[in-house]
Amino acid sequence: MAQAMRKHQPIFPGRPACLLVLAILAACEQTPQAAMPDRQAAAAPVASNATDEFQTMAFNAGKDLIGTRAPTLSFRTIDGKTVRLGEPHAARPIYLKFWATWCVTCREQMDAFKADFARFGKDIDVVAVNTGVNDDLAAVEAYRRDLQLPMPIAIDDGRLGEAFHLKVTPQHIIIGRDGTIRYVGHLEDERLQRELQAAIAGQPASRELQVEARPTEGLGWGASSPGGAFTSVQGGQVRIDGPTQGTVRLIYFLSPWCETYLKDSRPAMARKCKDTREALTRVASTGGAEVIGIASGLSADVNGVRRFLRRTGFAAPIVMDTDGQLFRRFGVRSFPTVIQLDVVGRPSRRLGVSEIDALASQATA
Template identity: 35%
Template sequence: MRVQLKGLMKIPLIALSLSVFSQACHAEDADYAAEGERRAKVAGESLLGAPAPNIKIKDIDGGTIDLAQIYGEKPVYLKFWATWCGPCREQMQGFEEIYKKYGDKIQVVAINTGISDSLESVTAFRKKVGLTMPITIDNGELARAFQLRVTPQHVLIDKKGQFAYFGHKDDLALHQALDNVVAEKPAGKPLNNPDLALKDDGYQKGDTAQDISFSTIDEQSFNVRFNTSNSKKVAVVFFAPWCEWYLEETEPRTSKACTQVRELLESKSKSTDVQWVTVSSNLWTSAADLKDYRKSYAATPPIVFDDDGELFKQFGVNQIPTITVIEPNGVISLKSSIQDEDFEAALHTLSSFK
């Protein structure tokens, strides 16, 4: 993902005619759309035909959508998106048209990922674009339940309460899938869809972490043991390899924070008193992307790919970057993300490590 875009950006624009540059941009967009579709299909492959989880979704206007009450009666269309996501912005007007077209025939929910977004940014975007469908802001729970891997990501659940479609593009296949689930006869009740286990908040400041074992992108073990004579302070940084360059224009504050954290890690990574490890989001990311990232940025700290999202869940993380510091006795002494007021203080704390 990053290599292709950066390769294009490195070409001096003066050397490209406007037509050639336009063609290159369209080709780049087509490549990303195809790759996004592939990743969405792979993410949902194991779920197709399986019963979707029962879950209550609270929207930003105070309403509650109980999917358990909808399954069996009408289909559900969930669309994951973010205000900073280029393809999401392009699709949102069409998304509103879909919502108006099908009306009460399908339950539509716009799920903002919550990553580098807030109630303020989401409501401002809603007003600007003119969205009228229910909107919720995720804390990571829905992303894990519905296998979020790209933005935008479409998830269709049919009238039997089963996963019927995963995709990324707003294309003929999506619209055909919508027509198909709407045309089905209601399955009726009762259904035996599983309840989604309630999510705790993961590790918070003051909690005691259990011993943990990581596997890096090079398949090397990175084991952390607390309360031993050899235990060290551990700094875990949660990030995404696209954060710096992709968000540079659409979400510059987060982009800058990702750069600050990466540069700080590089300056401190040779410390003998602290164990450093970086954990990558699975959104728009693969192990190959992380290896490209490491090469491009000459990153030296160990990199762990959280392919299934379990580490983000265990540590209660849904923002990038997020910094967590664990003391030798296992106590979480610091946890801060770009969304927290103490983030600059957290960076200062890390810079003081020897």
């Protein structure tokens, strides 16, 4: 996804540091091209000194993970195989690649990923982990058939993304035989190749300097918000919890790049994002509901949200959910999603465009 965005603007969404699907910056905001056609041969790795903002995001997201033990958890592939992580004496290292069917850069890297599996698969456990964001089993199976993916595939239920600070797609995780996390990155480059070979050889984890950490705006990894108060991207204070004081409160889960990045590769999804935003603008303008936006941190940062606000004129406050804690708290795995809260601030129902418009009609009746 990142690479397609790069083709349109200097810095996607300013491709943030490692804020917690893309610095949605300009790149996402511009209309990225559709998924690239399959290439005949695996792409040559990018030079390890290449500058890439999404690599920076992945590095920053994983900077606190390197050298720590992977979480002790297990998951199943779509073919029923169990994969266990965090075991201190594993027989082989593990290479996880997070991806999505709608991610252009993921598709661009798939030939190289297949080559990696052919080259290293006998010495390292390789799993293609679909993020589970705006994807389902049918889409994943169709993608596997179309691209003839030979490696095991799993669909994340949210636990892996949370554990490994999923920030961009694709995102690479390498875990050593001792169960410690050795590498977190984004590019299919020489650095990735070196890290895979080092993990297989059992060499000490690289101390190679990655990037300088940048300040995180929004809810960062492990951050909490005392009393349920949040600072919006626009700068005001927002409360999600608590009584609604008689006003319908709608929580709008969004991605700043959905309307533009997915316009060609997933037009129906992009249209749904646009229609939902416009319906929420209508209901807010009539006073039919209080709208609070929660922006996904997947491949996005506050700069991308600000671009989204300028481009669309959307006026409701938006909180940057850098590490996805609010998406997880409300059980949201796709965007756009709109949840209505009850009078005491608890989730009561999910609304589509027609239900949102009904609220606007009631307010003007």
